[in-house]
Amino acid sequence: MKTYTYTEKKDTRSGFGAGLAELGRTNPNVVALCADLVGSLKMDTFIEENPERFFQVGIAEANMMGIAAGLTIGGKIPFTGTFANFSTGRVYDQIRQSIAYSGKNVKICASHAGLTLGEDGATHQILEDIGLMKMLPGMVVINPCDYNQTKAATLAIAEHNGPVYLRFGRPSVPIFTSVDQKFEIGKAVKMTEGNDVTIVATGHLVWEALEASKALFEEGISAEVINIHTIKPLDEEAILNSVAKTRCIVTAEEHNYLGGLGESVSRVLALNNPTPQEFVATNDTFGESGTPAQLMEKYGLNSTAIIKKAKTVIGRK
Amino acid sequence: MPNTQQLKDLTIQVRRDILRMVHKVNSGHPGGSLGCAEFFVALYNEIMDRNEGFNMDGIEEDLFFLSNGHISPVYYSVLARSGYFPVKELNTFRLINSRLQGHPTTHEGLPGIRIASGSLGQGMSVAIGAAQAKKLNNDSHLIYSLHGDGELQEGQNWEAIMYASAKKVDNLIATVDLNGKQIDGATDDVLAMGNIKAKFEAFDWTVVEIKEGNDIDAILKGMAEAKSKTGQGKPVCVLLETMMGNGVDFMMHTHAWHGKAPNDEQLASALSQNPETLGDY
Numbered sequence: 380m381k382t383y384t385y386t387e388k389k390d391t392r393s394g395f396g397a398g399l400a401e402l403g404r405t406n407p408n409v410v411a412l413c414a415d416l417v418g419s420l421k422m423d424t425f426i427e428e429n430p431e432r433f434f435q436v437g438i439a440e441a442n443m444m445g446i447a448a449g450l451t452i453g454g455k456i457p458f459t460g461t462f463a464n465f466s467t468g469r470v471y472d473q474i475r476q477s478i479a480y481s482g483k484n485v486k487i488c489a490s491h492a493g494l495t496l497g498e499d500g501a502t503h504q505i506l507e508d509i510g511l512m513k514m515l516p517g518m519v520v521i522n523p524c525d526y527n528q529t530k531a532a533t534l535a536i537a538e539h540n541g542p543v544y545l546r547f548g549r550p551s552v553p554i555f556t557s558v559d560q561k562f563e564i565g566k567a568v569k570m571t572e573g574n575d576v577t578i579v580a581t582g583h584l585v586w587e588a589l590e591a592s593k594a595l596f597e598e599g600i601s602a603e604v605i606n607i608h609t610i611k612p613l614d615e616e617a618i619l620n621s622v623a624k625t626r627c628i629v630t631a632e633e634h635n636y637l638g639g640l641g642e643s644v645s646r647v648l649a650l651n652n653p654t655p656q657e658f659v660a661t662n663d664t665f666g667e668s669g670t671p672a673q674l675m676e677k678y679g680l681n682s683t684a685i686i687k688k689a690k691t692v693i694g695r696k
Numbered sequence: 697m698p699n700t701q702q703l704k705d706l707t708i709q710v711r712r713d714i715l716r717m718v719h720k721v722n723s724g725h726p727g728g729s730l731g732c733a734e735f736f737v738a739l740y741n742e743i744m745d746r747n748e749g750f751n752m753d754g755i756e757e758d759l760f761f762l763s764n765g766h767i768s769p770v771y772y773s774v775l776a777r778s779g780y781f782p783v784k785e786l787n788t789f790r791l792i793n794s795r796l797q798g799h800p801t802t803h804e805g806l807p808g809i810r811i812a813s814g815s816l817g818q819g820m821s822v823a824i825g826a827a828q829a830k831k832l833n834n835d836s837h838l839i840y841s842l843h844g845d846g847e848l849q850e851g852q853n854w855e856a857i858m859y860a861s862a863k864k865v866d867n868l869i870a871t872v873d874l875n876g877k878q879i880d881g882a883t884d885d886v887l888a889m890g891n892i893k894a895k896f897e898a899f900d901w902t903v904v905e906i907k908e909g910n911d912i913d914a915i916l917k918g919m920a921e922a923k924s925k926t927g928q929g930k931p932v933c934v935l936l937e938t939m940m941g942n943g944v945d946f947m948m949h950t951h952a953w954h955g956k957a958p959n960d961e962q963l964a965s966a967l968s969q970n971p972e973t974l975g976d977y
Binding site: 434 | 753754814815820821822825827830856
C-alpha cells in the first residue's frame with residue numbers, strides 16, 4: 380500500500396497566502412480585498428508587493444462582496460479574504476445576488492473553516508459553509524488538504540472564469556502532497572489503492588484518512604483513499620469507479636453532515652449505484668472552544684473515527 | 697445631441713412603456729419607475745458618455761448601476777430606446793423565458809445590465825468596485841448609480857458610504873431617489889431617516905441637490921454640477937427629489953402604486969394623459 384509521510388507541517392491558509400503572492404507577480408488582473416484580517420489570511424506579501432491592487436475594506440464583509448463584484452466589471456479578478464463564517468453565512472445574499480446570480484468572477488477565499496479554528500469557539504467555527512456555497516448555482520466549491528494543495532488551488536482558481544469558494548484552515552497540518560502538483564478543478568486525486576472500502580475525504584480529513592488507511596492495512600483491510608478537493612463540481616466518476624470495486628464508502632469532512640460532501644456523494648450513489656455509506660462529519664451541532672485536536676477528537680473527525688466508520692460500513696456490505 | 701424637447705417627448709413615451717408593461721402582466725413597480733423616468737432619459741441620452749453596443753467590462757465609457765432593481769420597467773424602457781436591445785422586447789417583461797426578468801439580471805444576458813439587483817442595498821458597493829476598477833485601469837470615465845431612499849435603511853449602504861469617502865472614490869456619482877415613499881407608506885412613517893443630506897455630508901461626501909427631480913432641465917443642470925465635483929477626492933451624492941407616479945394624476949401623491957399595476961380602465965386614463973410621441977412598442 381502506498382503510504383504518505385511528512386517532514387513539515389504548515390497551515391493551509393499560508394498556502395493560500397503563497398499562492399496569492401505568486402498571482403500578484405504573474406497575473407496583473409488579480410486584486411485582493413480583506414475585511415480586517417490580513418494577518419490571519421496571510422495576505423501580507425501580496426499587499427506589500429501590490430499595494431495598489433489591495434483593498435482593505437474594514438470590518439464590513441457585505442460591502443466587500445459587493446465591491447468585489449463591481450471590480451470584475453473592468454476585468455479584475457478579485458480574491459476576497461476573511462474567515463469562512465464571515466465569507467458565507469454573514470453575506471449569503473450579497474454572494475447570491477451580486478456574485479453568483481450575476482455570474483461574477485469573484486474568488487471567495489475563506490480561512491479558519493471548521494472546528495480547527497479552535498479556541499474562539501462556535502461563533503467563529505462555521506460547519507455549514509460548504510452546504511451554503513454548494514447550493515448556489517454556478518459556484519465552484521474547493522477544500523484543499525494541505526499547504527501545497529492550497530497553494531496550487533489558489534493558482535488554479537484564477538484561471539477559472541466564474542465564482543469560486545475556496546475553503547482552508549488555521550492549524551498547522553502535515554504537508555504530504557507534492558510541491559509541483561497540477562491542480563485540476565473537479566478532478567479527484569486517488570491517494571491509495573484498495574479493495575475493501577473507499578474513503579472519500581476533503582480538507583484536513585484527507586491526512587486523517589491516510590492515517591486511518593495505514594492502521595486498517597495493519598488489520599488486513601485495504602482502503603482506497605480519495606482526496607476530493609473539489610466538492611462542486613464533484614468527480615462522480617472517481618467515486619463510482621472506486622465503489623464498483625469496494626462496494627462501500629466512508630465520507631470524511633470537517634463540516635456538518637447536513638449539506639456537506641457526504642450528502643453530495645450520497646446523491647451520486649443513490650442515482651447510479653446505491654452503496655452503504657458512513658459519514659465522518661459533525662452531527663448537526665455547533666462547535667465549542669478547545670484545541671483543534673481536542674475538538675476533532677470530541678466531535679469524531681479524526682483517523683480513529685474514520686477507522687471505526689470504515690469497519691462499520693464494511694459490515695453493512 | 698437631443699434638445700430638451702426631444703428628451704421630454706422620450707420621457708412621455710417611456711411612461712407609456714412603463715404603464716403598458718406592468719399592465720400586461722398585472723405586476724411590477726410603476727410608481728418609482730414613473731418618478732425616475734426623466735432621470736433615466738437624461739442619463740442615457742445626455743449625461744453619460746457611452747460606447748456603441750454593449751461590453752460587460754465597459755472600458756472607456758461611463759457606467760450605470762441600478763441598485764433599486766424593482767424599478768426595472770423604466771430601466772428596460774430606456775435601455776431599449778437607447779439601442780441596447782429591440783424595443784419590441786419590452787413586450788416580454790416578466791413573462792416566462794424572457795430576458796426582462798421582474799428585477800434586472802445579467803443571468804439572461806440582456807445587454808445593458810451589468811449586475812443583478814432587487815435584493816436591496818447592494819448596488820452602492822458594486823458601483824464602488826466598478827469605480828475602483830476604472831481607477832486601476834486608468835480609465836477616467838465615471839460610475840453612476842441610483843438608489844431608492846427607502847433602500848438606505850439597508851445597512852450595507854452605510855458600510856459602502858463610509859468606505860467610498862475613506863478611500864476617496866471620487867469617480868462615483870450616486871443618486872438617491874428621494875420620493876419619500878416605500879411599500880408600506882411614507883419613509884418617515886416606516887423608518888424615518890432624518891436628514892439624509894446631513895448624513896452623507898457627515899460621511900464626507902459632496903452632496904448636490906436636485907429639487908425638481910422630474911424636470912429635465914433641472915436634472916441636466918444638477919448632474920452637470922455633480923460631474924464638475926468629481927475628481928476632487930470625494931464621492932458625490934445627488935439627492936434627486938422626485939414624485940412617485942409622476943405624469944399620471946391618480947398615481948401621484950400616494951405610495952399605493954409602488955408595486956401595483958393599473959387595470960384596463962386605469963391604463964386607458966393613464967395613457968390618455970401621456971399621448972404617444974415616438975411610437976409604442
